[in-house]
């Protein structure tokens with residue numbers, strides 16, 4: 001049995017099982033609810049009960065005043081629903097509303113997706129996961145190495161297990177460490193989230209994602225988030241790669257096709273593996289979509305392809321607000 005939760009002032013709704021906290025249930029369904037520690041210490045997830053009944057699930061250190069208690073204030077991370085609820089809670093509407101966080105995470109898994117691509121999973125402390133929006137990045141610092149910024153490939157519904165994609169590069173000590181010597185349990189400092197390559201959640205327009213190489217990571221986070229939110233928007237994903245067998249998670253894309261009614265996955269080999277240039281593909285994709293309908297565009301591309309895509313979209317009278325960009329420097 002689950003209960004229906006309505007969040008004010010947004011009017012968003014979600015279903016919560018009695019076995020999960022209200023914060024867990026809200027994040028699972030794709031809401032960007034404010035939170036940090038998830039254990040009743042920081043007060044970031046405070047909300048006000050407007051109607052319905054809740055029950056505590058854990059001891060909390062955070063203290064409300066008597067007056068706040070009478071007004072119905074409680075912690076979303078420390079209560080579960082025992083009836084349908086109306087609550088007032090803060091939801092992050094943009095990247096600017098999420099404070100930068102620093103935390104120490106541990107390596108949970110290093111998984112070879114291909115000979116030269118790994119999926120790195122880091123585990124944030126249970127006492128404080130990372131609050132971020134789909135599509136954002138963090139800076140990772142391993143002892144003795146220069147910090148590196150990577151897009152988070154996982155969905156914000158899980159603030160503890162964070163996934164990243166990395167391609168091996170010559171003469172890059174960071175990728176050498178990850179590929180050759182990183183072990184489960186190794187520590188890394190994490191700073192973020194950074195960037196505004198995030199989903200426009202107020203839009204109902206069809207979505208076009210164009211990702212080059214491991215730019216797929218940020219796009220993957222956005223699509224998983226759209227699925228969590230049960231978005232009913234049409235999605236076209238173009239994944240461009242110039243590396244042989246470069247679409248390292250094609251199975252994952254095909255799984256999206258099974259769960260989404262209106263999803264198309266276009267896997268495109270660029271020259272020298274295929275016979276198309278990146279500029280030609282971008283021109284073709286934008287021409288087709290701008291003629292068909294009014295879309296939102298999400299570009300994870302390197303320069304000068306990014307510049308070319310933005311110019312083409314302006315030339316097709318697509319408003320800047322409908323274009324979000326994540327500039328890539330390496331595959």
Ligand code: FES
Pocket residue numbers: 034035036037038039040041042043044045046062075076077078
């Ligand atoms: S008290 Fe920190 S997230 Fe709930």
